[in-house]
Structures are given as structure tokens and as C-alpha cells.
Amino acid sequence: MTEITKHEPTTVYIKPTKGLAALNLRDLWIYRELIFFMVWRDVKVKYKQTLLGMAWAVIQPLMTMLVFTFLFDRVAKLPTEGIPYPVFSFTALLPWGLFVVALNQGSRSLVAHNNMVTKIYFPRLILPMSSVFAGLVDFVIAFVILVILMFYYQVTPAWNLLWTLPLFLLLAIITALGVALWLSAINVQYRDVNQALPFLTQFWLFATPVAYSATVISEKWQVLYFLNPMAGVVNGFRWALLGIGNGPDITLWVSTGISILIFISGLFYFRSMEKTFADTI
């Protein structure tokens, strides 16, 4: 029975890290099951003792979509490039929802699990990572709703572009994780992050073409506008699913570049702060 543990013990060297910390992906691999369990736990606990349970994963984006439809379609009559507004906005709400979960849960993940951080060793990256992955479950549920909506409004998906959707999903995850890495690490020392989050989420929503089309932004501001990585993600989703927009052009590359920059720098910032987490949290 104990054979499983009878492996040759590996030697670990514990010493102060100098300069840029190595990413130590090996440890992350060893602890891969913990990521699974954390995601599983987050999902399991999230809707416990709620009357509506998993239905909340549907209700939240659906209600937002209804409010948007009333405000921006019925009242403001924003252009949607020929797509019924509910489908138009719901397509954007999918990656946006994922991003918001990552932003909020991910940024608080280290502080929320401070008893784990101060008591045991495990790669700290697991905490923001699993928060982001847990958001994927809601994403999948909401995706089913989108399919139903598209049927209802008789919107034909852009079959020839659909294969790019996983790529845009990956981009959404990278962006969300990148921001979560930065904010969670900062939050350990500066709880200002907690205060700024609601405001940041709101501001970011307005800066992203979720409720409106990116075409309303004038030509000369386009590149600047797409410095917001979520703008690229949302536009990409619409392009891949609905076939609207220009497809990959300079604006998408700008967004993607920023996403990757945030992600890589986030990884290194997180790793370099990691050694002080247990002392400062």
C-alpha cells in the first residue's frame, strides 16, 4: 500500500532567490492535481446553499444582456453590424464574464487563501491560476445559452472562422491570468487593490466593446483603443462566432501583444514577489 510513496526522495535546495526568479514549471507540474482540486472546490462551493445553484452562471450574463439590450438597443439604438443586439452583446459577455471572474477572484486569491500561504509550500501560481480556470466552467455554461440564443434569432455562425475560437479563448485566458497575476501579487502588500477592483471592473467594461461595437470608435483612435487587450479578445470572439469585423489586422496584433506582455511580465513579477508572500500577507 505504501509503495506509491517509496520513490527516491529528491533533494530540494532552499536559499534566497537573487534577481529574477526562475519560473519553476517543474513544481507546477508536480502539483498539477492541486490545480484540479482547487478548481473543483471553487466550482463546488460557489453555488452551495444557493436556491438557484448553477442557474446563476446563466442568470448573470443573461440579465446583463437584457439590461444592455434595453439601454443600448432600444434606447440608444447603437449599430450592431446587422446582428440582433442580444446575440451581439452576449457573444462579448462570454469572454468578458471570464475576465471579470479572473479579475475579481484571481486578484483576491492569495489573500483569500492566506492560511494556506502562511502554512505550507506549494507553487503560489496555483491560486490565481485555479481562480481563472474555475471561471471557465461558467463560461461553458453560458456558451450553451449563446448557442440557444443564436438558434432563436436565427444567426448563422461563421462556420469557416469557428476554428479560431479556441485561439481567442486562449487569448482571453492569457489576458485574464496576466492581470490576475499582477493584481494578486500587489494585493498581498497593498490592499488598495480590493478597493480599486469594483471601479476598475466598471471602467474596463466601458473601455471594452461589450455593449457597443468597436466600429463606433473613430479610425485614428483605433490603435490606441486596442491597447486594451480585452478589446482584441471581444472583437475576436465576434469575428470567430458571428463573422463580423475585420478579422486579424493591426488592432488585433496590438491587443495580442499587450496581452502577452502583461502575462509574461505578470509571471515574473509574481515569481519575484512570491518569496515575500508568507511574510507580508
Added chain:
Amino acid sequence: MATAISVKNIGKQYKIGAAESKFRYNMLRDVIVDTVSAPIRLAKAMVGRSDRRQNQNYVWALKDVSFDLEEGKVLGIVGRNGAGKSTLLKILSRVTEPTIGMVSVRGRVGSLLEVGTGFHPELTGRENIYMNGAILGMRRAEIDSKFDEIVDFSEVTQYIDTPVKRYSSGMYLRLAFAVAAHLEPEILVVDEVLAVGDAEFQRKCLGKMGDVAQQGRTVLFVSHNMSAILRLTQEAIVLNKGQLVIRAPTQEAVDFYLSSGQAQAGERAWEADEIPASSAPFRPISLRVKDRSGKVVDTVRSTESVHVEFEYQLDAPITGLRVGFYLSTMRGEYVLTSFDTDEPQMFDQFDSRKTGRYISRCVIPADIFNEGRYGLGVNASSFGVRRYFMDENALAFNVDISGAPGTQWPEPRVGPVRPRLAWKIEKLD
């Protein structure tokens, strides 16, 4: 034999006040101010007037500690609060990094101080076992294979599919400990498990520790309980103010620790604001536990007499006063009650006490206590008239039983007393 742990000149520096103020809840505002003033500091540094280090107070929680530990050895770590014991364990379990130095650890480090870490109240016992196991670094297959054992050990079999928020605190603790105890690390770190749970549970913890040690695993054991250290370890190190003072066979290390005055002072003093107004004119000042040589100690030896002193002030004369103490175990059972005027001739002599400062002393003879921690409470009253002052948990002290009757058998003895009785054995045929 291979070396399991090799610690080389490690040190850990903290900023003073790390626990509160600046370092912890650093406001972004401070950083902005700091950043703005940075050029000035830089300029100062360049002309050689750097005030950076001097300005901030650093303290070495651990300094220049080195030791090697062979595989399969059990090492005790002794030292008063703040001596660096926990910091050392945190470094060894990779929770925090040393500031300088290096440690090499061969094998997985598990620790019993993480009991229940990651438990979620909404999850069932079964789910929490898996979750906690994963947090402690167990593989799923490993948890599967030990699942039944864990459940048996925890004695919560019939509630295993109930959310743990419905558990009693005892059940919760047992389940949490069961998971930690079934982790099979090459190196086990135990930090004061005896501080939690009831006596039964503590016995179970100690028993499990003994098992682990016998299986040939490397164990580091931190405790304030000298008798537990003596029973479970062959060798111990003493830490004082972050430095390793001595490494020796346990008996020697414990002797050194107890005699060097590092052991925490067994004294309780009352501040003015701690004394209820209703106790006037009686005013408690301090309660002390002293060893045979008159030194205030936190840990006494059961083989030596213990001196208890209670100092107090009378702001007005009191008639019929008796001042005394209760002795109780940590489980809350009373062991005895004694008053300074229990003897009739003492009562006659001190029928009335005048205004002034007094001290009531007594000697508890040797060979009374069993091992463990005892509580001292105080009481000052005039029987049938009035109780002036009472504090049932004024002070606690440890009893070290090395050399007590029966210690040649390394087993715990039940009961709060361990007197040296005069046995006779007669052969009858």
C-alpha cells in the same frame, strides 16, 4: 547514513513591526511618497550619507544557524517564544525563504502544523480529505489507497458525507489530523501539536509521532513540553534569540535550557486596571512559581520541590482573611486547594491582618506532579463573609518528569499526580 537535512548558516531578517504598521498594510500612498523622496535618498547615498539601513529597523529572527540531521533521526527544538523555532520550521517547509544561507532537504517535508489547512466548511468530510490531501502534496492515488485508514482513524465514518460545517469541533480536528497523519513524508515537522485539542487527542498525536519516528522517518519536533521532548527525541537543539546555542543529547539540552534562565518566567503580575474595584481593600500584586534555588521558572521538575509565592497589598485591615491557590490540570480538573491559614495556629496568629504589603509563600513538596501543564488560580476571602479576589487561571507552568518514578518506561501515566510511593515486595512462599 544519508543526510536528510543540512542547514548552512541560515539567517532570516524581518523588518521590525512587520506584523503591523508599515510593512504589512502598506498603503500605496506611502510608496508614492517614498518614490517621490527617492531621488533625495539616492543623492544622500551617493555622497555617502545613506540612511536607508539605519532608518529601518531590522531584526534577525534567525541568525547563523547550522546543523545537519541524518535520515531517521528525531531532533527536538527547544527555545522560548520568539527564539526562532517557528521561523526555522517555516524555512524548512519552504513557506518562507531565508535571507541568507542555504538548506538542503532530502525528501518531502510534511508538517502537523497545517492541520486542517484548506478545509472548506461547505465540503463534505470525503471531499475535504481529498482537498486537504492534495494541498499537503499527496497524489490522488495515494489518497485513494489510504482513504479508509484515514476515515477509521478520524472516527467520523458515519458523517463522512456530511459537510464539515455540521461537525463538532472535535470531529473536525480529528478528521483534519487524520489526513495530516497519513501523509507519508520523508521528513515530518511537528510544531506544538499539544497546544490543540483535548487530552485524549493530544495523546493520539504523540502516539502517532512516536510511530512515525519508529518507522525510520526524520522528525523535527518543537514543543514547550519538556517531557514530550524528552520522551520522543534523542537529541535536541536549543535556540535563543535566533541563534543555535547548543546541540546535545536531549537530556543535556533540556537541562541547559531549564537552567540557563531562558525558560519563560513563571510569574503573573497584576496591573492596576486588571483588578476589579470590588476586590478592595485587597490588591493582588504578583504570583510566582519558583524552583528549589529560588529562581522564577516556567518549567519545574517533578523531582524537586516547587515554591509558590503570592504577593499582595492590603489597603485596609481585614479580619479572617485567607489567601491561597487552586491547582488544576489543563483539562480543568482541580488537583488541590490550599490556603495560608489552613493550619489552626496560623489562623490564630493571622486572625487579623493590618494594612500593608504581604507575601504568602508555600512549598509544594517534590514528587507530587505528573508531567504536563498545570494551572494556578488564586483566591483571597474571609470564609462566610466575603470573597475579595479570585482568578482561577492566573498562571500556568510545566512539569518536567525526568527522574520521576517510573520514567524508565517511556509511557504516559494517567492521573494528575505522580507521587513516589514506598513500595514493598514480599515473597510469600
